[in-house]
Amino acid sequence: MDLVESQVYIIIFSTLFLGGIMSTFVISMVFIHRQRQAQNLQKMDQVKSEHEKTLLNIENEIQQETLTHIGRELHDNIGQLLSLAKLNFGSIKPEKIAEGRDILGQAIQEVRGLSKQLNLDWVESISINEFIEQQLERIQNTGFCETSLDANFELIDLPKDRKLVLIRVIQESLNNALKHASPENILIRMRENGEIRQILIQDDGKGFDSSQKSNGSGMFNLKKRMETIGGEFNLTSSVGKGTEITLTLPN
Amino acid sequence: MDSRFVAAFLTEYLIIVDLIGLSGIFFFFRLSNDQRVQMYFWLPFMILIFTVFCENMVAYTLYDHEFNKTINAYLGNTEFPRYNLWLHNITNLLVLTSLYFFLIRYWIEPSKKKYMNWMIIGFLISNQILQFSGIEPIFWFQPIIFSIGANMILVGSGLYFVGFMTNDLYLNSNPLRLISFWQMTFILFTYSLTYINFVAMPFLVTHNYELGRSMFQINLIMSVFNLAILLLTIASPKLPKLFEKEPSYGFS
Numbered sequence: 001m002d003l004v005e006s007q008v009y010i011i012i013f014s015t016l017f018l019g020g021i022m023s024t025f026v027i028s029m030v031f032i033h034r035q036r037q038a039q040n041l042q043k044m045d046q047v048k049s050e051h052e053k054t055l056l057n058i059e060n061e062i063q064q065e066t067l068t069h070i071g072r073e074l075h076d077n078i079g080q081l082l083s084l085a086k087l088n089f090g091s092i093k094p095e096k097i098a099e100g101r102d103i104l105g106q107a108i109q110e111v112r113g114l115s116k117q118l119n120l121d122w123v124e125s126i127s128i129n130e131f132i133e134q135q136l137e138r139i140q141n142t143g144f145c146e147t148s149l150d151a152n153f154e155l156i157d158l159p160k161d162r163k164l165v166l167i168r169v170i171q172e173s174l175n176n177a178l179k180h181a182s183p184e185n186i187l188i189r190m191r192e193n194g195e196i197r198q199i200l201i202q203d204d205g206k207g208f209d210s211s212q213k214s215n216g217s218g219m220f221n222l223k224k225r226m227e228t229i230g231g232e233f234n235l236t237s238s239v240g241k242g243t244e245i246t247l248t249l250p251n
Numbered sequence: 252m253d254s255r256f257v258a259a260f261l262t263e264y265l266i267i268v269d270l271i272g273l274s275g276i277f278f279f280f281r282l283s284n285d286q287r288v289q290m291y292f293w294l295p296f297m298i299l300i301f302t303v304f305c306e307n308m309v310a311y312t313l314y315d316h317e318f319n320k321t322i323n324a325y326l327g328n329t330e331f332p333r334y335n336l337w338l339h340n341i342t343n344l345l346v347l348t349s350l351y352f353f354l355i356r357y358w359i360e361p362s363k364k365k366y367m368n369w370m371i372i373g374f375l376i377s378n379q380i381l382q383f384s385g386i387e388p389i390f391w392f393q394p395i396i397f398s399i400g401a402n403m404i405l406v407g408s409g410l411y412f413v414g415f416m417t418n419d420l421y422l423n424s425n426p427l428r429l430i431s432f433w434q435m436t437f438i439l440f441t442y443s444l445t446y447i448n449f450v451a452m453p454f455l456v457t458h459n460y461e462l463g464r465s466m467f468q469i470n471l472i473m474s475v476f477n478l479a480i481l482l483l484t485i486a487s488p489k490l491p492k493l494f495e496k497e498p499s500y501g502f503s
Contacts (some may be wrong), residue, residue: 004458011455015447015466023327023441033426041423059371 051228055161058225059120065171068119073114081107099166115239116239123163128155131167134189135174138223145183151190153197155249162229162250166199169233173201176218181205181243201245210237222225259314264471265306271478273305273331278486286488290357291497295434298350302478304340312338328390337390344393345378348400351438355407359429360414366409366497370403392456397449401442406415408439421497431489441473 043062081103088100116122126134129151130217136147158166170188177183183205191198230250237243279287279296286292290304312319312335320332328334349371378396387393391482415432426432448455448466455463487494 007454008459008462011447011451011466015444015469018443018446019440027440027477029416030426031415033422036416037422040419212330250424 025126033106051161054225054228058164061168061205062120062123062164062171070114070117073110078107078110078114081110120142120164123167125161126167127227128158128163128170129190132170132190132199135171136186136188139174139186144178145186147186147188149188150189151188153190153192155190155197155199158249165229166231166247167248168198169199169225169247172218172222173247175204177201177205177243181207183242195251197251199247199249201247202242204242207237207239207243209239210235210243253314253458255314256364259310265288265310267475268303268306268478271475271482272299273301275299275478275482275485278376278482278489282485282488291422294350294354294357295484298347298354299478299481300417301342301350302347304472305338305347306474308338308342310333323342323390326390331390335388336392340389340393340396344396344400348404349375351404352407355404355411355435355438355478358435359407359410360418363410363414367407370407374400374403392453394450394452398446401446401449404438404442408442411435418498422494424498428493430480430484430494430499431497434484437473437477437480441470444473445470 030042085100085103085107086095091097091100132149132151136149139145140147174186177186183203183204185204187200187202189200189202191200208220219233223233226247232246232248233245234248235243236246275296279292282292312322316333317333322331322337323329323334326337328337352367352371352374356364356371359367377399381387381393382389387396404465411431412435415426415435421429448463448470452463455466483490483494
């Protein structure tokens with residue numbers, strides 16, 4: 001074989017080799033893409049099922065809390081009203097009977113109000129602002145501490161699942177403040193700045209060193225829950241200076 | 252009809268290329284005004300029309316020897332007046348390669364576009380330096396310029412495939428139904444299959460002209476495939492069942 005002939009073979013071989021390499025490259029790309037696609041789908045399914053599980057847990061927790069609240073209301077409020085009505089109806093004085101009727105009417109109203117809370121349809125009809133107002137009013141009524149809400153926007157456009165998560169996170173944050181911080185004041189601020197919407201929950205309670213890793217799973221769960229709806233949970237606190245929780249809402 | 256005209260213009264290759272070009276014009280003008288101003292459509296259309304124009308110009312230089320001789324003489328080539336390498340160098344190696352750079356740049360992730368920008372600048376500068384320094388004159392074979400362009404095109408296609416495998420937007424789609432995948436695949440094949448041919452062209456022309464000619468057929472076939480996929484890109488709004496909507500990186 002002379003030099004020219006061998007060079008010609010090299011040229012033919014190199015062309016075929018390059019063509020082969022490129023074919024292998026493209027086919028491997030498609031295979032890897034398919035594999036990654038399958039992994040991605042699996043991951044998406046996992047995230048979806050985790051999200052559903054979180055939602056289910058939250059619904060259960062809200063229902064549990066609602067039942068506790070209803071139990072308390074039945075005992076402390078409606079039970080009292082009915083006892084009072086019974087006492088009034090036992091009297092022969094017409095004004096007492098009329099008062100008993102009023103009290104009975106009041107009890108019926110209370111029962112109607114409570115029955116609405118038994119399913120979660122109320123979540124759809126209420127805005128986050130209204131929910132926060134209700135929660136703060138409830139805390140204020142216990143005389144535990146002073147509360148206030150300062151909002152520069154009305155949060156009504158959230159889908160039900162996101163709203164449920166947010167409601168639960170707010171509720172849990174307030175419970176934590178009441179349980180652990182013994183604050184004198186709780187302030188909730190709702191701020192909208194361009195595309196960023198935030199809810200800030202501040203208390204002037206005992207506070208704690210937030211730079212130290214917590215052993216409990218409470219904060220971790222709240223953070224995780226906010227992440228499932230595409231939001232963020234941030235907490236800053238220091239001993240004696242209260243706590244501030246920032247909930248950044250998804251766009 | 253003049254036999255030279257028939258030999259130059261009525262070849263199977265040129266007829267197919269012209270038909271693809273005419274179909275491209277037809278489908279492009281059937282796009283809405285909004286679509287026509289999108290780079291997704293006008294860049295492939297531009298490449299298609301430019302290629303068709305170049306191929307016809309090549310045929311014209313084979314038909315009108317005087318014209319070819321004048322241009323060659325103007326560029327300093329009086330030794331081989333029938334060569335039309337000057338046209339191939341300007342159109343294929345410089346303009347078309349640059350247009351393919353822009354097409355690849357269009358498809359890759361925004362974070363990787365800067366690499367393409369540098370490659371385009373590097374290619375244009377090296378092209379001019381090699382040409383004007385006389386290392387690779389415009390009327391002669393330019394294997395170095397071709398290999399620089401082809402290597403950059405291959406790297407660019409690689410960048411596309413990296414995004415294609417890692418970006419969630421692409422992971423959610425079927426690659427075989429993406430127009431960008433087929434464009435990149437054919438560009439990759441064209442430049443890799445013709446790589447050795449163009450680099451070894453001076454050798455083949457001197458020592459084994461027939462083999463050089465046969466290998467050049469690969470270029471013609473890949474060119475037809477490339478034009479066909481560009482035509483399909485322009486016609487894709489009329490073929491919704493064939494192609495999926497391209498995942499958007501927020502193209503610009």
